[in-house]
Amino acid sequence: EDQVTQSPEALRLQEGESSSLNCSYTVSGLRGLFWYRQDPGKGPEFLFTLYSAGEEKEKERLKATLTKKESFLHITAPKPEDSATYLCAVPQRNNAGNMLTFGGGTRLMVKP
């Protein structure tokens, strides 16, 4: 059974203090890894999809990387508006469509 574990559960940063969020996964065959951002009381907002080890994608202050066992979401010089819960997820099987297994999320708080 696929498992996705995120760490830390919560992270407090000062504005400008860079850090990384971890997503470890155990799957029978990686079919992609998704990162989402979720603001309180809102639905998840798509950030990135990574498909193969070594792949990297960037968006503003965020960069996602992928290895064979884990993915990292690096946040460079974060701002208070980056405060949110960050979720990672993997598809449950081929042609899974929207069938994703999510991690528990990392709640990020960036203080000014």
Next chain:
Amino acid sequence: ETGVTQSPTHLIKTRGQQVTLRCSSQSGHNTVSWYQQALGQGPQFIFQYYREEENGRGNFPPRFSGLQFPNYSSELNVNALELDDSALYLCASSLERETGNTIYFGEGSWLTVV
């Protein structure tokens, strides 16, 4: 704005009652799935519909059921509500079911069971 709309946004039900939640997928998206997200946890997959047929189900009892209509909109029905059913219910849609298609989520329906 993802184009996935859900209704109602908030509702309160009594234990034992039944509830229907609705989702309009992004235009042209024929694959719709539902998730349950308890406070402080990641979303849990309930089931998925592809072209009006259920083609995947998570570890949820039969009192969770659904429908997809010809315009690809969808409903989630929960019978015999329990207190633990209190959660944010999310609808997600994508174009076709090929793995890797971007999946868009709605804002969710907050259900409180008292």
